[in-house]
Amino acid sequence: MSTTENVLSVRDLKVSFKLADGQVDAVRGVNFDVASGETVAIVGESGSGKSQTVMSLMGLLASNGRASGEALYRGEDLLRLSPRKLNRIRGDKITMIFQEPMSSLDPLYRIGRQIAEPMIHHGGLSPKAARAKALELLKLVRIPNAERRLDAYPHEMSGGQRQRVMIAMALANDPDILIADEPTTALDVTIQAEILRLLKDLQNRLGMAIVFITHDLGIVRRFADRVYVMRAGEVVEQGAVSEIFVRPQHPYTKMLLAAEPEGHKEPVPDTAPVLLQGRGVSVSFKIKEGFFGKNSFELKAVDNLSLTLRQGQTIGIVGESGSGKSTLGRALLRLISSRGEIIFEGQDLTGADLRRDRPLRRQLQIVFQDPYGSLSPRLTVGQIITEGLLVHEPELSRKERDRRAVEALKEVQLDPAMRNRYPHEFSGGQRQRIAIARAMILKPKVLVLDEPTSALDRSVQKEIVDLLRKLQREHNLSYLFISHDLSVVRALADTVIVMKEGKVVEEGLTEDVFARPQKDYTKELMAAAFMSQEARREAEREAASAKEAEAS
């Protein structure tokens, strides 16, 4: 680092929330420093207080939150500034980008206007000058066709582009500190890599400090200079990135580092019976546009795709958002209508109404991505798990159903005593176990897992992966594992299908595809997903050359 001057130093920061049941301490005495021009990462799992730490600095806490301690920005204590003074600093010298690029832009205003507005009000620029500056910023964040994009509405842009616009807005007044709260979590891996590269590049050019909040250690390794590891509102370990990754001291850091899912699955022999087969499966949605649907066209979500799932096999379906992988999973379960043949145990499902055909339906089950959305909030866990039994074995007595619920909960390693509780009292990982129990109670043969680990912390992901593996071993289940997370797929699947825009890009044994990707798209995906030390060194080299160029 060229300078060691601290632009921000936080001492003994405490954040607490007053709730109906008492006070919750989200952050308990955190100290950290940010030197100008450096990148500091704050890493932690959900609930560690990492977001609340920076929210309190920006004065953005929820109304029942209270922050104490000291946060000195160039000699001014951010926690004690009047709202007016704070407003002059935030959005100007300290700016922030958020996780969700879809919802952080106002859908009613054009992009150019949204960028220009704060410059007109804060910076006192004329509308014309502000527009010119906005254009410059859009070019800076490398939005193609920047002149035309100025007049676009947010919904016309992709997630990655919107995040670029957010970055452009954050850079408008040459900030000293850019706070990025999980800026890439909602984006696909390849776009994630682009955004990170852009941020690094902008930092080299503009020299602001970046406070980077993330749960993803892969990003930290490549991107940050120093790292603070947070757990339960406290910093458990801090230090230079190179130091912490090589010699982690705290057990929690070690656990985080070791939390990448491990192991791999042996492919099933070709003699294993075929359970589910799809031949030329296509799903298309009619998009109506214009009055009376004049310009309606068909969007092909899944385009002529074939796959064969054998008993005990796990097929990993990989692809970025919009690649049609979830649609494929739903089509194979006949939850949405499709064209082509779907054959389950020699029986053609294409015309079958699985709602009516109960015996078939119970063989094919699904676990969803969002453990918060997939459990009905008004039913107890016991009721949720046994709902399938009400349909498929209506003759069971209440007591028998209860016994089966206890069994199913034990199977997914949850305490059966909790079956009278409601879903909102459980953590994300526990809820995902409940969702798995709900599917398993019907003793299905095929389980479609639609991103079951994506919404979970790394350490919890690992547990779920272990559980899925155990269930597969015990029941000889076949999985269709849909995910954008390549490391989980590598650990769990024996066969991989890479999808893009509804078509198969590449398929083969997991080992082969991961070790020797054939297609460019697969290579790109792999490179973005497994950010290696290589990539970090490369970034450093880029940075060094950029600095040289600046100096000369």
Place this chain on the structure above:
Amino acid sequence: MSITEEPITLDEPTISGRSLWQDALVRLRRNKAAMTSLFILVVMAVASLVGPLVWPHPYDRVYSEYVRVPASLEAYPHEERIVPEMERSLSRARVDVASVEVEGDKVRAEITDDDEVDPRITRYVDRSDLFSNAKIAETSADGRSAVLEADVARLYFIAGTDGNGRDLLARIFMAIRISLAIGLLATVVALMIGVAYGATAGYLGGRVDNVMMRLVDVLYSLPFIFFVILLVVFFGRNFVLMFIAVGAIEWLDMARIVRGQTLSLKRREFVEAAEALGVSNAGIVRRHIIPNVLGPVAVYMTLLVPKVILLESFLSFLGLGVQEPLTSLGVLISEGAKNMQGASWLLLYPSIALALILFSLNFIGDGLRDALDPKDR
């Protein structure tokens, strides 16, 4: 490891969790405005049920001597009215009054007549609301003069009386009872039709939804007053008609709200999960959709009750509502408005009762909304 073979005892302790409703209740308890409102509402409801049983005046009893007397905490009759009233009663009996004395709760009148005093003249005295137990205490030897004694009936009209001499408080009790009953019943009617209709339309979607909601639009376009007048013309004025009229209109809003909620709910993964389990449409609507729309519905319900009460008051004000001698707050206020200048209490007290009910229900509704959706704040 095989868990399935272990003996499973069902007697192990179960932890029962707090449902979202219980959570909401805890939050609602902490809301002072809502709890005060709830208390007031309960007090008013109990008063309207028990009040007429214990209150000395029936709501339809006419006190012809006390027409439009102002509200007072003192007992009626006032002292200065007793003597002239007794004289008037006796003059109707065509006897001469020598003197009238008031002693505490008794009144004594010395009377003389040309003929013998007929003991039946006590009826003239008893007929007045002021006196009771009139009797001839002494009669002179010739029978031409006598002393008549009567008890003075002490009556309390703490809210005054109306233009027909009926006790206003008793009538207000009755009116609250009728208004709350109409409010609750019409709301329940609206709730049941609206929730079932809206959830069905929203969940089935597509063409069914289109047809069902267009029907709602058609019903919306009927002018409410016109609709009520039509009903009154065909079926005459009666109490049940009010429920039908109000309920038939108000379920439309409910259906729209529930349909909107359902549309967003059916995209949620737990509904999709139920579909994947093979649950039938009816099962999904019953177990997943309806329990999840009940939150907003409960809020809307508490806001619908006052709306219905107001509607009923409006109809009664126009003379299309409940019939005499039954009454409702709307009728009372309508009468009060006519007598505003001479007898302000006739307007004041029913208005206070209505305002209290409406305030309470609205505060409870707001409290419920905050309690059910704490993120809203």
